[in-house]
Amino acid sequence: MDIVVAYDIAETEGPGALRLRQIADTCEKYGERVQQSVFECRLSPERYTLLLTELEEAIHPEQDSVLIYRFAGQIQEAKTTLGRKQQHELGQPWML
Numbered sequence: 001m002d003i004v005v006a007y008d009i010a011e012t013e014g015p016g017a018l019r020l021r022q023i024a025d026t027c028e029k030y031g032e033r034v035q036q037s038v039f040e041c042r043l044s045p046e047r048y049t050l051l052l053t054e055l056e057e058a059i060h061p062e063q064d065s066v067l068i069y070r071f072a073g074q075i076q077e078a079k080t081t082l083g084r085k086q087q088h089e090l091g092q093p094w095m096l
Contacts, residue, residue: 001048002075003068005031005039005055010063022058023066026051040075 005027009020027033030051031041043051055066071078 001043001045002071002073003031003041003043003048004071004075005041005051005066005068006035007037007055007059007066008064010060015060016063019058019060019064023055023064026054026058042075 007023007027009016009023011017012020024033024037027039027041030043030047031039034040041051052068059066
């Protein structure tokens with residue numbers, strides 16, 4: 001399944017900075033960063049469950065917000081890009 005994860009961490013210093021790094025690291029394990037706090041991910045149902053679990057453990061639920069959007073098809077079918085194009089599309093191999 002294709003999803004988009006967007007997050008907003010209430011504080012970016014002190015304990016909030018640690019949560020911010022944990023959430024970013026978790027999202028990087030599962031998808032590709034497309035904006036500062038936005039990731040596109042292509043996941044199996046099992047990996048989706050793991051992502052949810054890791055995010056729930058990392059956030060402070062009274063202060064932080066994580067939004068996850070699931071797509072019926074592929075993200076490319078639902079996405080319109082204006083301005084600078086991404087250098088990499090979800091699901092395409094990276095050239096290193």
